[in-house]
Amino acid sequence: MPTSPDVLSVRALNRATLHRQHLIQRSDAMPLDLIQHLVGLQAQMPNPPYVGLWARLEHFHKADLTCLIEERKVVRAALMRSTLHLVTAQDYLELKPLIQPVLERQYRGSYGKQLNGLDPAEVAAAAREILRQQPLNNQDLGLKLQEVWPDHDPHALAQAARNFEGLIHVPPAGTWGHHKSALLSPGEVYLGEAVASRPDLGQLILRYLGAFGPATLKDISVWSGLTSLKPALQERQGVLRTFRDELGRELFDLADAALPDPDLPISPRFLPEFDNLLLSHFDRSRVMDAAAKEKVFTRNGIIRSAVLIDGFVQGLWKVEEGQKGNVLRVQMFQPFSKQDRDMLVQEGLKLLDFVAEEGTENQVQFSGF
Template sequence: MTKTSPAARKAGRTTATAPVLHPRALNRATLARQLLLRRSPLSAEATVAHLVGLQAQNVKPPYYALAARLDGFSPRHLSRLMADREVVRIVTLRSTIHTHTADDCLTLRPLVQPARDRELTAFRKGLAGVDLDRLAALARDLVEAEPRTMTQLREALLAEWPDADPQALALAARCRLPLVQVTPRGLWGLSGQVALTTAEHWLGRPAEPAPAPDAVVLRYLAAFGPASVNDMQTWAGLTRLRDAFERLRPRLLTFRDEHGAELFDVPDAPRPDPDTPARPRFLPEYDNLLLSHADRARVVPPGLKGRNTVGNQVYRTLLVDGFLAGVWKLEEDSLVIEPFRGLTRAEREEVAEEGERMLKVMHEGASYDIRFGTVVPPRP
């Protein structure tokens, strides 16, 4: 018979009696943390820090993400921060590219190193006979001498290990080193291929020790909570975070979702009334809001799971009343909105008004029509 520890029994009793938060309550709490319930006067840099980074698989999403969240935002605000090396683009959470503040870049990247090590094991066959410590040292010398594209890095490493898999060599360098994308990549209105150097070289200061997971748990909950251990592990791409939550339990509030899963939260974070109005928001593809929980029911209504993706294509999303309600795109001189359900007249007016605002902020001086496409039918 398996024995249960006193702490586990106590936690189980606490969960069983904790208040239940239904999806609408979780929705409003998360929108408030994400600055999507009401726009914030925060600066772009402070917002990137508060949100613990912005998903940035493509160049433009961080700009649209901030436009949806901030009052008075202009794309030049984030572009200037990037040009001044106050924020950077680097692979961190979930093995994906994020825009982080310089401080977070130098601490969060060491925190997620275990995930980068696991990623590297998938390429071990292609790295047979490769000394990974030597590879990391050589790659560092190469990219700190001058920023390199992945192709250039791959070719230089292949000269040292001609029998290795070229792709695996370049990925090994990315896993072992904190490689940032140098500008002009990432600047608004400019283009540039991906060229890499180390975070330490680009920022002019050494990496710092990885923060204790406990500190990052508190930051995650402040930006994404109330949330479960699985939710945070999904967001971070890490495992074994339960111990950090248990250490913090005396400082946290606990709730349950409608399925009984335990949710944690920081006491002073906002938890608005579920009936608080939430105006429409135009979000970019890969927005943090839709990628940072194991259970996305707080944003994605039943029946709409996966509706903003087709294969590897991820679409820009529309929120109505705080929930996923459609997708949108810029098509020549039109903002095209494709709802997943019929919108009321009042909702259409609010969506159009928000669309006009987004276009003015992001495409000042350009002229766009706003048109609604037909309702996108459910997938079979």
């Protein structure tokens, strides 16, 4: 095992990242401030961001996030990796121009051939005028655009608008329990402000390190979807320090960022589906080994709800709601101590109180191995 202070072990990376994610000790920050710190929350589904905030905040209620979305202080849109995120309105305006190359690359790879010969920017401009009149869902927007371009697939036309114009999901889309098709609005129209004219890629890298570091250049690329990051990273060398991981890869970090004791005890935690912690590094060994990853990451793209023991993924969970009570079913990958079991039960009952309808017989049940 390397002993050099310039080499960070897997446990050292685990503790550092969990500390910055507020998963060692819950934060007393306001939800808006935490969302800003985390540079958004993965939000393919409406409920997981709520659970992700609950896992990180000392006092958090569903209405806290719902109000932020309804007041347009937090918005849901395609950003990093061209996937849906909840971000602050301020971050949307800053991030959209930075992430635009990712959105365009994803569109061309998936739909470019279907709109061969058609300028997607022209489609996006037409979509903006249509949606300026009223928000529409993806299907209806595609059909409206097909009236202009009848020889093209309506879904591909709607995707051009999504990726080139930038569309925000209008609430109640993105709020707890809302699973209907989202109504869409152009970001600048919805927020009444223009996106940043001089976005700062270097600052985005620093913010990533503040929430997910220390990290390799590949980690930053995997999180954002962006490539050619090295020049922006080099411009910020004055506020960075470097390490190596146990495989010799170069790690970048903020010069003043805390590095907790690798042996710092950590209480068990429940993470929601698609949690940022599980998706934001190229090498995910700092939070789960290869065997755990196979169980958490499904072939159809779902990232399952995970259980952290000693800071690492060691199980899955799901909630089953019933008329008499609710059950939190926990599937563990390997044996664990009675102390961890007791803490999981305590934390699990709090989770049930947060996610489930009121019940008189809430319980936590274990299976696995």
